[in-house]
Amino acid sequence: MKKTVLLKAREVTVHFDTIDGTLKVLxxxxxxxxxxxxxxxxGETGSGKSVMAKLxxxxxxMPPARVVSGxxxxxxxxxxxxxxxxxxxxxxxxxxxxxxxxxxxxxxFPVGSMLIDAIIWKRSNRxxxxxxxxxxFGPSRREAAEQAAGLLDKVHIADPQDILYRYPVQLSxxxxxxxxxxxxxxxxxxxxxxxxxxxxxxxxxxxxxxxxIQEKVRExxxxxxxxxxxxxxxxxxxxxxxxxxxxxxxxxxxxxAMLEKPLHPYTVGLLQSIPKLTGEPFDGIxxxxxDYIHLPSGCRFHPRCGxxxxxxxxxxxxxxxxxxxxxxxxxxxxxxx
Amino acid sequence: xxxxAPAKRKEGLARSWVRFRKNHLAMAGLIFLIVITxxxxxxxxxxxYPKDAGLGVHFDKALSPPGPGHIFGTDEAGRxxxxxxxxxxxxxxxxxxxxxxxxxxxGVPLGIIAGYFGGAVDExxxxxxxxxxSIPALVMxxxxxxxxxxxxxxxxxxxxxVWWRSFCRLAYGETLSLKQxxxxxxxxxLGSSSFYIMFREILPNMTSSLLVKITLDAxxxxxxxxxxxxxxxxxxxxxxxWGIMVAEGxxxxxxxxxxxxxxxxxxxxxxxxxxxxGDGLRDFFDVKVE
Numbered sequence: 001m002k003k004t005v006l007l008k009a010r011e012v013t014v015h016f017d018t019i020d021g022t023l024k025v026l027x028x029x030x031x032x033x034x035x036x037x038x039x040x041x042x043g044e045t046g047s048g049k050s051v052m053a054k055l056x057x058x059x060x061x062m063p064p065a066r067v068v069s070g071x072x073x074x075x076x077x078x079x080x081x082x083x084x085x086x087x088x089x090x091x092x093x094x095x096x097x098x099x100x101x102x103x104x105x106x107x108x109f110p111v112g113s114m115l116i117d118a119i120i121w122k123r124s125n126r127x128x129x130x131x132x133x134x135x136x137f138g139p140s141r142r143e144a145a146e147q148a149a150g151l152l153d154k155v156h157i158a159d160p161q162d163i164l165y166r167y168p169v170q171l172s173x174x175x176x177x178x179x180x181x182x183x184x185x186x187x188x189x190x191x192x193x194x195x196x197x198x199x200x201x202x203x204x205x206x207x208x209x210x211x212x213i214q215e216k217v218r219e220x221x222x223x224x225x226x227x228x229x230x231x232x233x234x235x236x237x238x239x240x241x242x243x244x245x246x247x248x249x250x251x252x253x254x255x256x257a258m259l260e261k262p263l264h265p266y267t268v269g270l271l272q273s274i275p276k277l278t279g280e281p282f283d284g285i286x287x288x289x290x291d292y293i294h295l296p297s298g299c300r301f302h303p304r305c306g307x308x309x310x311x312x313x314x315x316x317x318x319x320x321x322x323x324x325x326x327x328x329x330x331x332x333x334x335x336x337x
Numbered sequence: 338x339x340x341x342a343p344a345k346r347k348e349g350l351a352r353s354w355v356r357f358r359k360n361h362l363a364m365a366g367l368i369f370l371i372v373i374t375x376x377x378x379x380x381x382x383x384x385x386y387p388k389d390a391g392l393g394v395h396f397d398k399a400l401s402p403p404g405p406g407h408i409f410g411t412d413e414a415g416r417x418x419x420x421x422x423x424x425x426x427x428x429x430x431x432x433x434x435x436x437x438x439x440x441x442x443x444g445v446p447l448g449i450i451a452g453y454f455g456g457a458v459d460e461x462x463x464x465x466x467x468x469x470x471s472i473p474a475l476v477m478x479x480x481x482x483x484x485x486x487x488x489x490x491x492x493x494x495x496x497x498x499v500w501w502r503s504f505c506r507l508a509y510g511e512t513l514s515l516k517q518x519x520x521x522x523x524x525x526x527l528g529s530s531s532f533y534i535m536f537r538e539i540l541p542n543m544t545s546s547l548l549v550k551i552t553l554d555a556x557x558x559x560x561x562x563x564x565x566x567x568x569x570x571x572x573x574x575x576x577x578x579w580g581i582m583v584a585e586g587x588x589x590x591x592x593x594x595x596x597x598x599x600x601x602x603x604x605x606x607x608x609x610x611x612x613x614x615g616d617g618l619r620d621f622f623d624v625k626v627e
Contacts, residue, residue, distance in 0.1 A: 059525045063456065091528035098526075104519040108541045117537070118527055183527060 003034040005073075006191060006223050007056065012070030014051060014247075016292075017063060023292035025051050027247045027300070028070070030319070030327075033191065033223050040226045040238035040255075042270065046289040048247035049227045053193050056225070057096050058087055074191075092122070092187025095222075097194040097213070101176035101201070105168040111179045112164025115148035116141070118186050151182040155212060174205040181213065185220065192217060192224040198233065210237065231274055235259065240325075243267045246289055246300040249319075253326035263328045265305045299331065307332070356621065363617020366610035373607060377426035384420035390577045400593045410595035412586060414575075418599050421577035425600065428578050429607060432493055432562040433555040439497035440504050440554075445547065447501075448508025449535050453516055463509065466502040474499045475561055482570040489578065492571035496561055500554070507550055511543040518542075545622035552618055556611030563604050579604050 014026035026048050033039050041049045054060040056072060058079065072079040074090065082090070098104040105111060123140060124130035134140050145164065152160035155178040168176060177197065184192065194213060198206040214237065217224050228234050234241055235255060242252040243266060251264040262268045269285035287304040290296055296303050302312035309331055317329045328334075358364060381387050385407075395415030403410040409418040451462035469477075474496075481495035515521065516539060524538050565571040566580030574581055579600040586596030 057526050059522050088528045088530065091526060094526075096523065096526035098519055098523055100519055104523045106520040106524075106538055106542070108544075114524075117533075118529075121529075121533070180523065183523070186527070 003036070005032055006035050006037075006075065007031070007033040008071075008073040009052075009056070010071045010073075012052075012055065012072060013068040014055060014060070015066050015068050017066060021293040024295060025065075025247045025292055026055075027316075029244070029247065029249050030252075031242060031249070033225060035190075035223055036221060037240065038217065038224050038226070038238045040228060040234035040241040041244055042228055042231060042234050042241055043244035044229060044270075044289060046246075047244045049229075049244055050195055051247075052244070053195050053225065053227050056191075057094055057193055058091055059096070093190045095184035095187070095189035095192045097177070097180055097184055097192065097197045099196045099199055101173050101180055104180055105176055107168050110165045110167055111171065111176075112145065112148050112152075112166075115151060115164070115179075115183060115186065116144045118183065119144040119147050122187065148182075151185055152179065154185065155179075155182045155216070157182075173201050174209060177201065177205075177209050178212065181216065185216065188220070189222060192222045193227075194224065195227045196229070197226075199230075231270065243270065246295070247292070248300055248329065249327075250301065250330065251328045253323070257323070257326060263322065263326075263333055264301075264330050265307070265332070266301050269304075269306075299329075309335070311335070353621075357617065360617045360620065362613045363621075366613030366617065369606060369610040370614060373426050373610075374430060376423050377430050380420075380423040380427055384417075384423045386417040386420045387424075389416035389420045390424035392575060400589060400596070402593070403595055409599045410593075412582070412596040413589060416575075418582070418596060421582060422579070422599060422603050424577040425579045425582065425603065426607075428489065428572070428576070429559045429562065429604075432489075432496075433558050433611075435493045436496045436500055436558045436562070437551055437554060439494070440500035441547075441551070443497075444501035444504025444506075445508045445540070448505040448510075449512045449539060451505070452509040452512025453531065453535050453539065462505070466505045469499060469502040470506075472499075475564060478561060479565055479568065479570045482565055487570045487573060489566075489572035489576060492562060492565045496558060496565070500558065503554070504547075504550070507546060508543065511546055512539055515539045515542050545618075546624045549615055549619045549622060549624055552611055553615035556608035556615070559604065559611070560608050 009029065009031040011028040011030065012026050013024075013028055016023040016025055029048070029052060031039075031041075031052065041052060043049050051060065051065070055067070056079070067080055070080070074094070077086070077090070079087065079090070106114065120134050120140065121131050123144070124134050149160040149164055152163055157163050157175065157178055163171070163175070163179075171179065192213070197213065198209055201209060210233065213224075216222070226234065226237060238255050240252065240254050241258055242249050243258075243264065244250065245266045251258070251262070251267045258267065259271065262271055266285070273284045285304055290300065290303070296313070298311070298313045298315050299305070299308075299317050302308040305312065311331045317331045317334060319327050319329045320334045321327050322333065376383060380390075384390065386393070393416060395411070398407075398411050398415035399413055401407060401411045401415070407417050407419065409422065411417055412421070447462050447466075451459045477499045478492070478495040481498055482492050485491040485495065512535075521534055521538055524534050529538070562571065563578070563580030563583070566578045567584045569584070572578040572581055574585065582600035583597045583604070586593075586598075586600070589596060
């Protein structure tokens with residue numbers, strides 16, 4: 001069965017212009033999301049996961065960010081070449097669940113008002129005049145409130161009519177994350193991007209929120225992209241994962257195969273860094289993510305790699321398809337060591 | 338003790354009011370301002386000699402000291418100073434409202450736009466405000482005033498023209514930090530327009546800073562307004578403007594102290610009240626405004 005590609009990122013290179021110099025953050029990163037697929041991007045802090053997600057969502061602040069080369073296709077349109085207007089309309093199709101629910105809702109308005117605003121804005125065909133009229137008068141305000149309550153109900157909030165008029169401070173982290181999920185569902189999205197959706201929540205809520213997201217993904221037939229540094233989460237959710245290191249996709253492939261037989265030394269290291277319940281000491285990866293201004297030459301991972309070859313410091317490794325759907329970018333693999 | 342029903346927890350404004358009331362100085366300022374506002378509104382009915390605010394003259398009673406009949410005395414044309422003070426309050430408060438209204442509606446949108454879009458827009462707008470900041474406010478306002486022909490209306494326009502830049506700076510600074518907030522990012526990811534983000538996500542979040550600034554500035558604007566009138570570039574006699582009253586009364590010092598003392602006192606107390614109230618609000622909201 002051949003699946004249709006929903007999102008296709010090709011050789012995306014993103015630089016950040018800062019006072020200290022140019023940060024070469026994303027380096028020829030590829031990403032494919034097929035319809036109905038659950039994708040994970042894993043990597044340590046500062047590996048460019050969020051930049052990738054924000055680029056797809058269209059919320060990367062430009063400047064300082066600058067797309068140097070590459071394309072990101074959503075269905076047939078190149079997101080990076082669209083007019084701002086087209087881009088804004090398309091944002092409905094790509095929903096976002098932010099990392100920290102505590103700060104992601106405007107503290108001055110009841111949570112419902114944001115939902116209602118968004119619904120009315122959509123109904124008034126994004127025309128400011130019509131929006132202002134509808135918001136004040138018109139029967140559709142009540143309809144919008146009902147629709148908002150319906151959305152809250154969908155994410156299993158008990159008593160949605162009441163919650164609509166609560167302020168964010170009156171809601172717990174889990175509740176706020178649900179509200180944010182409801183907001184994400186307004187535009188009938190096709191792709192859901194979740195940027196570490198559970199890191200700010202405590203462990204008991206984490207699982208419930210993840211289950212809820214999964215449930216919605218199935219119900220609404222969404223494709224989804226999880227950004228996470230928690231391999232456990234990735235494992236329980238994702239069909240395929242992309243491992244990112246210092247702005248490059250070092251390895252990608254189906255979840256199961258990756259965990260059983262990691263190929264790239266970085267993936268191996270990541271898997272070894274998972275704390276074991278038996279309490280025996282676990283191996284980490286020595287060193288840290290490089291400074292994006294002074295990047296190591298050749299393979300960006302070679303200074304931390306256990307067994308770098310001479311080529312590693314000299315040229316960037318090409319992306320190699322080792323098995324169908326399994327890509328690695330490492331000199332050791334390509335030269336067959 | 339425990340048997341008694343717990344007092345109902347106060348919500349929202351009622352709760353804030355209880356907290357605000359503890360600040361006695363700010364309360365004093367607020368009360369004085371309420372009194373003066375009421376007096377200004379009711380001036381035609383409260384003033385014992387309403388005609389004295391205009392062209393009425395009684396040279397037979399010129400410069401009579403405070404006493405029964407004229408509690409604050411009369412000026413060089415025999416006009417009742419108390420009546421004129423009441424009408425003067427109207428002008429001063431109106432000046433504050435109009436000046437800050439104009440300054441607010443120019444400065445705040447420009448500041449938000451500059452802060453939100455950044456880049457060239459930011460440079461252009463903020464450099465213009467820098468130019469305005471580099472000229473002393475009073476001098477600039479007087480120059481504009483004289484250019485436009487001295488009158489009370491023109492002095493308001495002149496003061497507003499030098500005032501907007503401080504609102505612009507405040508809104509700019511607030512926007513720079515607010516646009517980094519996660520809720521703005523979420524709003525952008527939902528496809529909100531820049532207009533919506535600027536005026537419905539960002540602007541409401543700086544309400545408290547703006548409120549404090551308006552209150553503190555109101556007193557200062559009145560001070561500048563009366564200074565301009567005092568120096569002869571604003572309202573012209575016989576307008577019962579406080580600044581003019583001080584200016585005219587000063588010729589009869591020190592023998593007759595009342596024609597300049599009472600208007601001076603009125604300016605002093607009004608400005609002080611605005612400052613006390615502003616400081617109280619600042620502590621209350623816990624915001625930083627210069």
